Amino acid sequence: MKDTDISAALQATVQENIARRIPLKIVGGNSKAFYGRSTHGEHLSVANHCGVINYEPTELCITARAGTPLADIEALLTQQGQSLPFEPPHFSSDFTPSGTTLGGAIASGLSGPRRPYAGSARDFVLGVKILNGKGEILSFGGQVIKNVAGFDVSRLMTGSMGTLGVLLEISLKVLPQPEQEQTWLLECDVRTAIHNMNTWAGQALPLSGAVFDGQHLYIRLSGSAAALRVAHEKLGGELFGAGAIFWESVRNHSAAFFQSNAPLWRLSVPAACAPLDLAGACFIDWGGAQRWLKTDVAAELVRDRVAQAGGHATLFRGGDHHADIFHPLSAPIAALHRRLKNEFDPHGIFNPGRMYQDY
DSSP states (O other), X not given: OOOBOOHHXXXXXXXXXXXXXXXXXXXXXXXXXXXXXXXXXXXXXXXXXXXXEEEEGGGTEEEEEXXXXXXXXXXXXXXXXXXXXXXXXXXXXXXXXXXXXXXHHHHHTOOOTTHHHHOOGGGGEEEEEEEOXXXXXXXXXXXXXXXOTTHHHHHHTTTSTTSSOEEEEEEEEOEEOXXXXXXXXXXXXXXXXXXXXXXXXXXXXXXXXXXXXXSEEEEEEEEOHHHHHHHHHHXXXXXXTTHHHHHHHHHTTOXXXXXXXXXXXXXXXXXXXXXXXXXXXXXXXXXXXXXXXXXXXXXXXXXXXXHHTTOEEEEEESSOTTSOOSOOOOHHHHHHHHHHHHHHOTTOOBSTTSSSXXX
């Protein structure tokens, strides 16, 4: 595994661009280039800032530089029977799992099918080292969960899309891989699927994935052989032999549903929310809480319907990425975002407009 520290060079570039007031477009593996609003600036590549700094399997913690390939991190963890429980996706703009870096995974804050049952990317960030918009290198958090000094700031960087600073190092909590996993398939309609997913989520079942593709409900169980046997007796269904391949296709958007140029919306709604009255094809993940919608319906209508259901909508892929991508913020939350941006990046040089037009 490559081990290179270019933090000094990155800091010098940032300081120079601050002096020149020239924005920077932060680039790692470029696997999330499609995500968010179009931005501009000179490229600041962190791809060569890579390597594992510390890994203590017995402490369930790993620290690595932001440019480290995510595949390398996962391979190392697999050797020790461990994993990143939030299943960060590897997908890129051409639907291939190549080039994804640890920094990109945390900056985007995206999580896979296990997220409702194990936690989100933000839940597993223990600490970060960043380069802020003043040209300073700062560290927050630590390598153990009980070190809470600056812990919230570490989590704040998760999902900030590089608008608050350049991630240099990330410390993550890891967990042992499940003893066994099985996927069970049930044929049903959408309302039955939503009802079952929510009913089972409230029971003592070893759920680790629940997806409805329009015809079939896929349930993943993870745990001991005894726990899986008892769970299946309660749930029923047909054993699906290609479960591992299926869940990877959901995680990385290589499933047939995602192979389209149509605008793809990511809808975050209450898990028990009834099917939304919106034209288009829908794919339900996270036990009902995350719904992928392919539609040409106007953005205003999509957001209005989702807001009425108590959720928010993001134009994930396709469509006009010069317009609003993320759900509009309320005035108080927008003001908070601006204050954070001004504190971490007072000159506005990092990924300008990547999340919202004015910051």
